[in-house]
Amino acid sequence: MKFSKFGQKFTQPTGISQLMDDLGDALKSDQPVNMLGGGNPAKIDAVNELFLETYKALGVDNDADVPNSSAIISMANYSNPQGDAGFIDALVGFFNRHYDWNLTADNIALTNGSQNAFFYLFNLFGGAFTDEQNESVDKSILLPLTPEYIGYSDVHVEGQHFTAVLPHIDEVTHDGEAGFFKYRVDFDELENLPALKEGRIGAICCSRPTNPTGNVLTDNEMAHLSEIAARYDIPLIIDNAYGMPFPNIIYSDVNLNWDNNTILCFSLSKIGLPGMRTGIIVADAKVIEAVSAMNAVVNLAPTRFGAAIATPLVENDRIKQLSDNEIKPFYQQQAKTAVTLLKKELGDYPLVIHKPEGAIFLWLWFKDLPITTLELYETLKEKGTLIVPSEYFFPGVDVSDYQHAHECIRMSIAADEDTLAKGIAVIGEVVRKLYDEA
Template sequence: GFFKYRVDFEALENLPALKEGRIGAICCSRPTNPTGNVLTDEEMNHLAEIAKRYDVPLIIDNAYGMPFPNIIYSDAHLNWDDNTILCFSLSKIGLPGVRTGIIVADAKVIAAVSAMNAVVNLAPTRFGAAIATPLVENDRIKQLSDNEVKPFYQQQAKLAVKLLKEALGNYPLVIHKPEGAIFFWLWFKDLPITTLELYERLKEKGTLIVPSKYFFPGVDVSDYQHAHECIRMSIAADEQTLTDGIKVIGDVVRELYDEAKK
C-alpha cells in the first residue's frame, strides 16, 4: 500500500547542462513538500559528492527537518560541509506569519546572503527572531520539536494511514511512504478523471486537496498519466477534521471507481 520516489542518479549525472557547467546549484527538500519523502543518507551523500565534483553548492531546504521542527520519522542524519547550504525556518514551529530564515553555510555564502537581504528586505520583520531567540538559548526549541511537534504529526500520520485504508483499502490507492512533513501524497492508480477534476468535486463537498499537476515543474505532463493521478492532502488539522475530510475523499473516489466499472 506504499511507494517511494527515489533520486534517478543516472539521469542526473547524464544531464548535458550539468556536464556543460550550465547548472549553478543542486537543490532538494528533506523532508519534501508535497510527498513527505525523506532522501536517505546514501542519497544525500551521493548528491553532495556530485555537487563537489561539478563545483556547485548543494542547497538543502530543511524547513520540516532536523533539528527543528524535526517532523521526520525515518532514520536520517543531518550532515554538512563547506559546499553545503542548509536552510532552516521557524515557520513550522508556530511562526508561520513571521517566517525567519536561517542558513548554515560557508562564511562567504553567509556574507553574500546578508548583503542580498540588506537590499531585498529593507525593513525585515524582527518578530520571529525576537520570539525564537530565548527558545534557542535555553534549547527549548529542540524540546518543543522533539516532545510536542514531532509526536503530534507522527500520530496524525498513523491516523491518516488507518483512515485511508479503512475508506479505500480495496481500491487502487497507494500512499507515498510517510517519512515526515505535514502532508500525505496519495496516488489513485488509473483514476477515471484527473485529480484537477477530483479537486472540484471534493471542494463542492467542503474538502480541499491540491491536485498533482502543479507539483511537476519542468515536466511535460500532457502525456504523463501519473502526474494527473495524485493529490496532496494535509494532516495538520485536528483529528475530527482529518477524519471527516478522509471520509469525503473515500466516498467520492469509491464512487468514481465504481461508476467506471459499470
Template structure:
C-alpha cells in the same frame, strides 16, 4: 498599465498564490475542511508556550526592543550567534555567525538563492536549478525571474507493503549538464513526506562538489527544529551546502523567519540582497527563537512535543485513509516527515485537478498533484502518475479529518466507477 518583464512574470496567478488564497479562504470559511495548505497544526502545548514566551519577552522589554528597532541586513546578531553555537554543539559543524543569514520566511530565501544562481548569466548563457526528485515543493516553481530555471526528472518508485510506496532519486536519469548551477531538494519533502536517505544526500553532495555547484537542502521540516522527521537520518551540512531552515513549522509561520546556513560568500550575498529588498529581516521571530535557544526549549519542544504530535497524527491519518479508501490502485507515500500525506490513485480516470474541483465543491480542500511535477522533460508530459496524486495535510482536528477523508473516499470511488 504596462508592466515590465519582472512585472509580467510576477503578476501571474501562480499555483502557490492559488494555494495561499485557498488556505486563507478555507481557514475563514465556516465548515470548510482545509486539507490543502501548509499551515502548521495548532498544537495546544506550543500555543500555550508561545503565549507564555510573549508575556515574558514583553515583561523584560525584548519584544518592544525587537519591534521598535531595525536589525542589520544579515539578521538579529544575538540569534545568529546563539544559533551558530547550537549547531556547533549539536552537530559539531564548523560554523559561526558569519555562516548564517536570515530572511523574511524561507520562501524569500529561495527566491533570492534561485535568482542568485540560475537564469540568464552575465556571459549570456542560461543556468538551471536541478531538482533531483520530482514531485517537489510547489513554492519553488514560479520563483525564477526567468522562466524555465528548473530541471527535474522522474523518480524511481519503490512499492512497499501495506499499500505504501517510496520515491528514490533516479541517478541515471538526472539531467546533469553544464547548464546546472545548483542542486536543490527538500528533506523532508513537501509534498510527499519523503526523506532522502543519507546515501542519496552523500551522492548528491559528491556530484555538486565535482561540478563546483552548491547543494541546497531545504530543511523547513527537518532537524534539529522543528524536527518533523520520523526516520533516523544524519543532518547534513558542509561549506558547499546551503541549508535553509524556518521558524514556520515550529508553529510560528506569522513571524516570517527563514534561516540560511552557508559559506561566507553566500551569506554575504544574502545579506546584500536583504539590504536592497527589505533593509533588514523582521526581528520578532529571531527574538523569540533566541530566547528558546537560551532557555534550552528550542530542541526540547521540537523533540518532545512537535515530533510526537505529527508522528502520531500521520499514523492515525494513514490508517484512516487506508480503512476508508478501498479503490484498487490506492497507495500512500511512506510518511517519513513533513506535515502532508501524498495519495496516489493509480489508473484514476480523471485528472487530480478535476478531483480537486469536485472535492472543493463539497467543502474539502486538497492540492492536485500536477503542480508538483515542474521542470520535467517534455517526454514525461504524458506520464500518467503526474495526474494521479494529491497532497493533503494531516494537521486539522480528528473530527474534521475523518469527515474530509470520507468525502475523498466517496469522490474517488465515484470517479473510478464513471
C-alpha cells in the same frame, strides 16, 4: 495600467497563489471547510502555550521604568541586513553544540521566511550567467527528485530555470503493511543529464523531508548528491523546513550534514510560527554576504520579532525539546490516524500512499484514476474539502504526457481529527464512485 514583464510574470495566476487563496478563503468562510490543502502547521496546545509565555515575557524582561525590553528593542530598531545579531549568535552556539560544524556568525543570515530565501538563492544560482569566454550561459536549478515543493516554481525573476529528474518508484511496506510506495533518486538519469555535464546547472536543491510527499532522502542519496555538487563545483541547497533539529518532523533514522558547499535552509514556520516569517540560512560566508546584500535591497533588514521569540528557546534548547517531545510525535500520530482512515475508506481500491517519513502531508496515488486530480480537486472543493492536486508539484517537468503527475494528491495532516475524518470520508466517497462508475 500596463505592467512590465517582471510585473506580468509575478501577477499571473500560479499554483502557489491558488493554494494561498484557497487557504485564506477557507479560514474566512462561514461554511464548514475540511481544510486538508494548505501548509499551515497544526495548533498544538503545548507549543502555543510556550510561544505565548515567551511572547509575554519579551515585553517585561527590562528593568522597571526603562523602555528596553526585548519586545521594544526588536520592534523599534532595524537589525543589520544579515539579521538580528543576538539570534544569529544563539544559532551559532546551538548548531555547534548539536553538530560539529564549527560555524561562526559569518555563516548565518536571516530572511523573511524561507520562501524569501528561495527567491534569493534560486535567482543567485539560476538564470543568465557569463562564462569565462564572456558568453552568456543559462543555468538552472537541478531538482534531483520531483515531485517537489510548489513554492519553488515561480520564484525566478525571469522565466523558469529548473532541470528536474523524475523518481524511481519502489513498492514498500510501512509498519509491516503493504499499500505504500517510496520515491528514490534516479541517479543514472541524473548523472547523464546533458545540462549537468555541460555546465548548465547552477545549484542542486531538495527539500528533506519533502513537501509534498513526506519522503526523506536517505543518507546515501544525500552523500551522493553532495559528491555530485562538489564534483561540478555547485552548491547543494537543502530545504530543511520540516527537518532536524527543528521542527524535526522526520521519522526515519537519518543524519544532517553541513559543509562549505552546502546551503542549509531552516524556518520557524513549521514549529508553529509561520506568521513570524523567519527563515535561517547556514552557508559559506560568501553566500551569507550575498544574501545580506539582497536583504538590504529587498527588505532593508529581515523582521526581528520571530528572532526575539526564538532566541531564548534556541539558547536553552527548548526549541529542540519541543520538537522532539511535542511536534514530531503529534504529526507521527496524525499520519497514523490518516492512514488508518484512508485504508478504511479506500482499502479495496487502487490507492497507494507514499511511505510517511516526515513533513505534515500524505501523498496519495490513485492509480489509473478515470479523471485527473485537478478535476478531482474541483469536485472535492464543491463538496467542501480542500486538497492540492499533484500537477503543481513538478517544477521543470512537462507533465502533459506524464500520467503519474495527474494521479496524486497532497493531503495535509495538520487539521484536527474531526476535520481529518470528515475530509477523508468525502475523498473516499468521491473516489470510490469514480472507480465504480469507470
